Amino acid sequence: MATASHEVTPQEAAAHPPAEAVVVRFAGDSGDGMQLTGGQFTLSTALAGNDLATFPDFPAEIRAPQGTLFGVSAFQINFGSTAIETAGDAPDVLVAMNPAALKTNVSALKPGGLIIADSGEFGDRNLAKAKYEANPLDDGSLAKWQLMKLDISALTLEAVKPFGLGNKEALRCKNMWTLGLALWMFDRDRQPIVDWLKAKFAKLPDIAEANIAALNAGHAYGETAELAGPMQKVSIAAAPTEPGLYRTVTGAESISLGLVAGAQLAGLKLFFGGYPITPASAILHHLARLKEFGVTTFQAEDEIAAICASIGASYAGQLGITSSSGPGIALKTEAMGLAIMTELPLVIVNSQRGGPSTGLPTKTEQSDLYQAVYGRNGDAPLPVIAARSPADAFDCAIEAVRIATTYMTPVMLLTDGYIANAAEPWKVPDMAGYAPFPVRFMTDAPGEGETFMPYARDEKLARPWAIPGTPGLMHRIGGIEKAQGTGNIDYAPENHARMTEIRRDKVLGVDVPDQDIEVGEAGGRLAIVGWGSTYGPILQAVRRARARGIDVSHIHIRHIWPLPKNLGELLRSYDRIIVPEMNTGQLKTLLRDQYLVDCRPLNKVSGQPFMIAEIEDAIANGVGDGDVPPSATQLPEPKAMNP
């Protein structure tokens, strides 16, 4: 989804599915290079001016046994000439590089959709590994789809023959052959891919040339095969977008860029402490290359050390940032409490994944909201922000830095595996348009007979940031309750009560913009309230429903804690509220608790993003007269929760 705002015309919205949008899924063995194929196809699609959204879906195993069902890696892209908000519900085209890829993906394909299968991989061994008893390419079981059988393996070997590669290396070019065919199908320019291959294999010119030959051969194959068979060239016009410079961006990239931008706007050096974990590692990888922006990255011995080192860096005057996922965030919890107690700025990025425990490392979920808002010992509040898309994550990261440094507090930034890996076009921001928020360290030493007050407060309830090395401001901080003002250890009951209130009020006082409405208006029959990466499917579903005349609005919450001041009133203006979440109902609970409003959950915890249709169904049910019936994805809900 392009961030540049484009108002969808009623005609566009009425199209169901949107006109001139195509969903393609590339699926193959994890060794087949499907993520690369998808990534390069995404780039060429973006360059062609289409709006797009992608969904990379890969196995947790690095090298799963070849040909197996659990070794399948897939990349889905939805692109079109209208605003695209999701990676698409059902693919129109499925490229299946082996039987396992076909088996795990074909049921998602639209009836009448096109299957392009590499028949060269459908031998007995691979069929057995995919648990096929008969060859599906021959037994008529794929009758409800259009089938294109191509021996991609043989065609690739033929194309790269002149380069004298070994069989294994030659077959590695299969993905480029497939990409060439896809580029032909959608009338895409090959040159950017050729440039990319030359750069990527600069040191191995033979390999570069072989891949280019495979790419060209796939393209040429499309051209000659056009006359026969179901394959046809599809031309998709550029999507309406605001004029400007665009690039594609994944969430991991935009968060890294946003953190760097935030540090620059604050006038601070950035210290990033991390420990590898999927899907959070990408942020560490990106930042490690940005040293000229005053970035120090530290791969610590574990997540605890990563956050503690980051807090140490903040204490010493840099912007401490740490990032992790699921189990790693759990490990950081105690240190977050210390950052809250010592009131030091810190940004904690949580790239959520399916849980609990190791859970679903490579699948997406948004089930850490409770943990973010409530999950620490003691009354330990911290601001929580949730990014809704790869492009949105840039601004969210800057906002997290602003809050952390303005209020002297740790801030948690929630994203998820889907946002981290997915790519979308992004209108390159004009950095001059971002107001700086420079940090001022405390440097004024107290006068004769006065003492420095490390726990004095400004009008925002923030305490001074006095860093080691500053003459005359020596002071001690720690996790033990401290006296207001002096910061000396103080266990007195009334002091603890007062300090607990201050910590709470400081966070509640964070200046959060009023909640706006994405689509629709205040008041009415139904509001769909979401947060995080459910943004795309909710927005699209609400648009479609409104085009059919249904009274429904979409509200998407970025500031999870503190919540926007007007949110309660806004929610109360609707007859019904449905909260779709990729968890068992966490925002729902928060909203019920804060506002005593009757939010109804719509839950999906399969490790996959919502489909637009699932939310459309919920809307249809939600505006009916009866209770919202539990849908297939909805968990039974305890009754009588609300007065």
Next chain:
Amino acid sequence: MNDMTPIATSPKDWETDQEVRWCPGCGDYAILKAIQRTMPQIGGTPANTVFVSGIGCSSRFPYYMETYGFHTIHGRAPAFVTGIKLANPDLDVWLVTGDGDGLSIGGNHMMHILRRNLDTQILLFNNEIYGLTKGQYSPTSREGTRSPSTPFGSVDHPAKPCAFALGSGARFVARGYDVSKNLPDVLKAAHSHKGAAFIEIFQNCIVYNADVFAEFTDKNNANSHQLWLEQGEPMLFEKGSRGISLDHDTLQLKVVDVEGGDWQNAGVIVHDVRNRAVAHMLVEMPFGPFPMALGVLYDDPHPTFESAVVAQNRELSEGRTPDLQALVSKGQTWMVEKEPREN
């Protein structure tokens, strides 16, 4: 900021107005005094000095030093120190930890700060007990230690802090004890070593583990059971009448008698702080048959972590201007000249 010009201070300048809350008679008092005496001697500047600790009786230390201080969480002080020092390598950072804090919950971080060789002084107050939580046995408690959690005696083998440090790659390992008059000298040596300097300080917990070190710290036992190591000096104890030698058959240390001061003849080893192999033997030397080796056991500087990080950061930023606009515009971009719809 970070004015490094040494200013003359007195021990008093390093005291805070906070009431010290250790039990009367606790060894921590003596260590505090020793450090406050040492700081002026090393030309320390309070504003440039940071004391960082974990959790435990020992870790209360920073509250009593008129410097910057950070009392963090249990076991994690090495990680905080790493962040502080990477953010500002000019600071003089001291880490205070206990046997539980540094070797139980924080053993992992201790290993890594040592192998990375971050420039800091690590003071491990070893009282062989968990003081703050009221006397449970610790990873350094001797086998058979009776405590509330081991009422019939502990059965696990204790860790040896200096052996752990050396095994983790420490480039400076020393020992001292709370009331020792030599403690400031050991601290000074640690401070002048650039890199992670590990000092095990035997500390008497008078309440939960009283006198466990008396066998060598007691005045009556000091001569016969303390081996003070000095660079370039023979390893002699008991007023020079006994010494440490190497048994060439077993390649192990042995105690030898020295007749008439002729230590050469007795084969007594001359201490070389850079000899890592001998250091390994010294830290493993069983107390009882051998004296307690004290002072600087090993000191062989090596490039430090923070200097390597800073050097790499500098090298990679040299000649590059941080242009945020260029950064966000990186990669393959395309221009949308006007709304396509307007065609």
